[in-house]
Amino acid sequence: MDIVTIHNLKKYFGKGACTVKAIDGINLSIEKGKFTAIIGASGSGKTTLMNIIGGLYEPTEGTVIVDGVNLSELTEEELTVFRRRKVGFIFQDYNLVPELTIKENILFPLKLDDSRPDKVFFEEITRVLGLQDKLARYPYMLSGGGQQRTAIARALITKPAIILADEPTGSFDAKTSQNVAGLLKMAAEAYHQTLIMITHNLELAQLADRVVRIQDGRIRR
Amino acid sequence: MKRLHIRCLPVNILLSMTAVLLVLAGLMWSYLPPAGIRILLIVTGIAVFLFVSLWNWQQRRRQSDFANDICETVDAFMDGREPLNNRIYEETQTSKVQGKLMQFYDCMQEDRRQSEQDKQVIQELVSDISHQVKTPIANIQMFTSILQQHHLSDEKRAEFLTTMSVQIHKLDFLMQSLIKMSRLETGTFSLHMESNSLYDTIAQAVNGIWAKAGQKKIQITVDCDSRTAVKHDAKWTAEALGNILDNAVKYTPEGGTVSVSVRPWQFYTRIDISDTGPGIEEKHYNDVFQRFYRGQEAASMEGVGLGLYLARSIIVRQKGYISVKSKIGKGTTFSVFLLDY
Numbered sequence: 413m414d415i416v417t418i419h420n421l422k423k424y425f426g427k428g429a430c431t432v433k434a435i436d437g438i439n440l441s442i443e444k445g446k447f448t449a450i451i452g453a454s455g456s457g458k459t460t461l462m463n464i465i466g467g468l469y470e471p472t473e474g475t476v477i478v479d480g481v482n483l484s485e486l487t488e489e490e491l492t493v494f495r496r497r498k499v500g501f502i503f504q505d506y507n508l509v510p511e512l513t514i515k516e517n518i519l520f521p522l523k524l525d526d527s528r529p530d531k532v533f534f535e536e537i538t539r540v541l542g543l544q545d546k547l548a549r550y551p552y553m554l555s556g557g558g559q560q561r562t563a564i565a566r567a568l569i570t571k572p573a574i575i576l577a578d579e580p581t582g583s584f585d586a587k588t589s590q591n592v593a594g595l596l597k598m599a600a601e602a603y604h605q606t607l608i609m610i611t612h613n614l615e616l617a618q619l620a621d622r623v624v625r626i627q628d629g630r631i632r633r
Numbered sequence: 634m635k636r637l638h639i640r641c642l643p644v645n646i647l648l649s650m651t652a653v654l655l656v657l658a659g660l661m662w663s664y665l666p667p668a669g670i671r672i673l674l675i676v677t678g679i680a681v682f683l684f685v686s687l688w689n690w691q692q693r694r695r696q697s698d699f700a701n702d703i704c705e706t707v708d709a710f711m712d713g714r715e716p717l718n719n720r721i722y723e724e725t726q727t728s729k730v731q732g733k734l735m736q737f738y739d740c741m742q743e744d745r746r747q748s749e750q751d752k753q754v755i756q757e758l759v760s761d762i763s764h765q766v767k768t769p770i771a772n773i774q775m776f777t778s779i780l781q782q783h784h785l786s787d788e789k790r791a792e793f794l795t796t797m798s799v800q801i802h803k804l805d806f807l808m809q810s811l812i813k814m815s816r817l818e819t820g821t822f823s824l825h826m827e828s829n830s831l832y833d834t835i836a837q838a839v840n841g842i843w844a845k846a847g848q849k850k851i852q853i854t855v856d857c858d859s860r861t862a863v864k865h866d867a868k869w870t871a872e873a874l875g876n877i878l879d880n881a882v883k884y885t886p887e888g889g890t891v892s893v894s895v896r897p898w899q900f901y902t903r904i905d906i907s908d909t910g911p912g913i914e915e916k917h918y919n920d921v922f923q924r925f926y927r928g929q930e931a932a933s934m935e936g937v938g939l940g941l942y943l944a945r946s947i948i949v950r951q952k953g954y955i956s957v958k959s960k961i962g963k964g965t966t967f968s969v970f971l972l973d974y
Binding site: 542 | 722729903
């Protein structure tokens with residue numbers, strides 16, 4: 413079963429002569445529960461594609477259906493709720509809130525949804541990600557790897573159906589990259605989640621069930 | 634339910650108190666202050682009463698609407714259809730619970746799909762096994778009947794018996810693999826995850842292939858710190874590594890090398906098993922872990938195509954993973970990642 417279906421997707425930025433065709437006609441289906449790696453050079457449209465799947469950008473043309481819902485049919489408010497409940501984002505620069513402790517950072521998405529955390533689940537993911545004795549610290553006290561693991565925990569805590577990871581290991585050395593990607597893959601498998609990861613690292617892409625190559629806003633066969 | 638009661642109680646008390654106050658006011662009408670204030674009091678009392686009753690009624694209606702919406706969602710799932718009142722991405726309580734229910738339903742569906750798929754896999758498995766068993770059995774039957782019916786020279790007799798014993802060995806090998814696999818599949822085996830010396834586990838695995846490697850003059854090197862301790866199940870991990878090593882030795886031509894190296898990482902300990910065999914094409918990286926998969930060039934080798942499948946199952950059960958990297962004509966490296974926490 414497909415969780416994401418993209419049909420004839422186009423996304424242009426700017427108008428007239430300075431139009432940038434970030435995505436220029438993409439058809440793509442992503443199977444539920446699988447790990448898909450999206451690779452391509454910088455500027456090839458990977459991040460734009462991911463942001464459209466996550467409901468952050470509106471497409472110029474084409475349809476994006478995520479878990480049975482056509483994103484263009486949702487209102488702005490509904491899109492906000494969609495992002496909060498369906499999607500877990502992991503960014504290259506972690507995007508942690510510096511004023512909050514690690515624990516508060518992880519639980520932040522639940523707070524937005526006014527939900528109570530599942531204590532057992534919280535303990536489990538912090539243990540698996542090796543964060544249990546760092547919960548009271550602040551992001552700046554952790555290494556890059558530690559901060560990225562916090563970001564992973566934060567993306568997992570709402571048990572989203574899809575995890576979108578944009579170069580989650582971009583700034584790490586090869587060893588830490590494999591570590592983080594391995595943990596991400598394991599977590600996604602354990603909780604039946606669909607993982608879509610942007611990377612330029614071919615070795616990491618090998619962990620994926622499927623690799624999609626993007627070039628100049630199109631899928632390269 | 635408890636929370637519901639606590640919320641309703643003050644409203645009821647408030648209502649009764651207002652009612653009692655109103656009755657009291659009526660009874661003690663003549664004792665109350667001047668007419669203007671009397672009427673104001675009564676009117677305010679009635680207004681409060683009405684307002685609270687209305688609010689209470691609305692609250693109850695909202696609760697019952699909520700319950701009905703949820704029941705409708707559950708009904709829909711039971712009937713296997715989409716809920717009529719599907720409002721998944723609304724900022725309401727109903728939508729929130731509906732979303733969760735849907736997620737739960739999806740999980741159940743996924744499990745059901747998985748078990749359907751498993752059923753199919755088992756069917757295929759049975760047919761695969763029958764196929765694998767058929768040839769040796771037919772051979773054994775044929776040779777047995779020849780031995781029974783004909784008077785043969787001792788030489789011929791010995792030759793046939795040797796052929797039979799090879800076939801029996803094949804059956805035994807298949808049987809052993811099946812037993813291991815069935816234990817893995819049915820979950821009847823338990824992992825004893827303890828902090829064991831990885832060196833010992835690797836030594837145990839290497840022991841199993843030493844003789845085979847010796848026959849083919851394959852050199853085996855192990856680069857592992859004897860102090861490296863990782864939380865893993867020693868017996869099953871040795872089995873998994875043994876299968877990968879066995880594979881490596883099987884495909885490495887005479888005089889080649891098989892090397893094992895261990896590198897501790899931040900969360901994982903990486904064990905690389907490299908050979909100088911023919912290599913695996915990139916498009917077959919995933920296939921080699923499939924049950925009964927055998928590469929085209931593997932047709933002449935003995936084996937049933939279960940070794941790597943078993944190895945991966947064992948490692949995954951321990952929350953680790955295996956990856957492959959290969960260069961055609963140069964060799965293959967299997968990397969086993971064991972999680973330590």
